Amino acid sequence: MAEPTETATEEQSVVVTDLLAPASIVLGTTASDWEAAVRLVGGLLVAAGAAAPEYVDRMIEREHSVSTFVGEGVAIPHGTLAGKDLIVKDALSFVQFPEGVDWHGDRVVICIGIAAGGNGHVPILAQLAELLMDEERAAALRNASSIDEVIELMTPDPETD
Amino acid sequence: MPSIESTDVKKLVIACDAGMGSSVMLASNVKKQLKGTSVIVEHTPVDHIPADADVVMCHAGLAERARKTRPDMVIVPFRLFMGDPAVTKVINAIKNGGTIDG
Numbered sequence: 001m002a003e004p005t006e007t008a009t010e011e012q013s014v015v016v017t018d019l020l021a022p023a024s025i026v027l028g029t030t031a032s033d034w035e036a037a038v039r040l041v042g043g044l045l046v047a048a049g050a051a052a053p054e055y056v057d058r059m060i061e062r063e064h065s066v067s068t069f070v071g072e073g074v075a076i077p078h079g080t081l082a083g084k085d086l087i088v089k090d091a092l093s094f095v096q097f098p099e100g101v102d103w104h105g106d107r108v109v110i111c112i113g114i115a116a117g118g119n120g121h122v123p124i125l126a127q128l129a130e131l132l133m134d135e136e137r138a139a140a141l142r143n144a145s146s147i148d149e150v151i152e153l154m155t156p157d158p159e160t161d
Numbered sequence: 162m163p164s165i166e167s168t169d170v171k172k173l174v175i176a177c178d179a180g181m182g183s184s185v186m187l188a189s190n191v192k193k194q195l196k197g198t199s200v201i202v203e204h205t206p207v208d209h210i211p212a213d214a215d216v217v218m219c220h221a222g223l224a225e226r227a228r229k230t231r232p233d234m235v236i237v238p239f240r241l242f243m244g245d246p247a248v249t250k251v252i253n254a255i256k257n258g259g260t261i262d263g
Contacts, residue, residue: 126189
């Protein structure tokens with residue numbers, strides 16, 4: 001990964017906002033069903049210039065074949081392999097549904113949209129995986145009340161790979 | 162169904178459709194749990210499973226596709242991206258010894 005530098009933590013850590021722009025984070029909203037939720041997170045990726053509008057259809061397709069629910073009230077919608085050429089740049093979006101959205105029988109409060117052609121987003125997903133193993137921090141993410149709080153929770157710890 | 166002795170496992174691959182989301186998260190968890198062992202953990206799209214993988218874990222909904230791509234490999238299907246017993250079983254076998262069945 002990044003070369004060690006004298007200004008250690010700042011230089012080595014991933015800048016979350018490069019991938020997850022504050023404008024792509026929406027808190028405290030609602031969606032009538034999972035499809036509406038995917039259209040919302042997908043629309044944010046399109047608005048960020050990260051993917052063509054058709055990418056959102058690939059995200060819905062993917063959700064029909066295998067749910068992207070990962071546990072702890074979190075789903076990570078993304079396109080299919082066939083939809084990869086619709087991606088312009090790597091980006092993430094984040095939407096919080098405090099009332100929850102029915103996700104093929106699971107309840108989803110946090111939806112993280114992914115458009116990724118490369119591996120730039122891997123450290124952030126690794127951080128998410130770690131965060132969700134910790135019940136307290138998973139709850140903090142579900143209950144986050146500010147964009148800064150979301151960004152802070154999603155920032156990879158510099159000491160882990 | 163193929164099976165493998167855990168001591169013969171050098172590379173473990175977690176596959177999903179696009180290799181950009183759920184497999185990335187699971188691979189990161191598995192990597193952490195296998196820290197200290199010599200097993201290499203990778204994530205790939207299910208249609209691009211590398212030939213040198215010894216064990217493949219993928220979502221149950223993709224297992225058939227994985228078996229089509231790699232009929233001779235040990236394919237372990239799972240349903241939960243966190244805390245799935247099938248995944249735990251593979252990790253425990255690698256750490257403590259045992260046979261992994263496809």
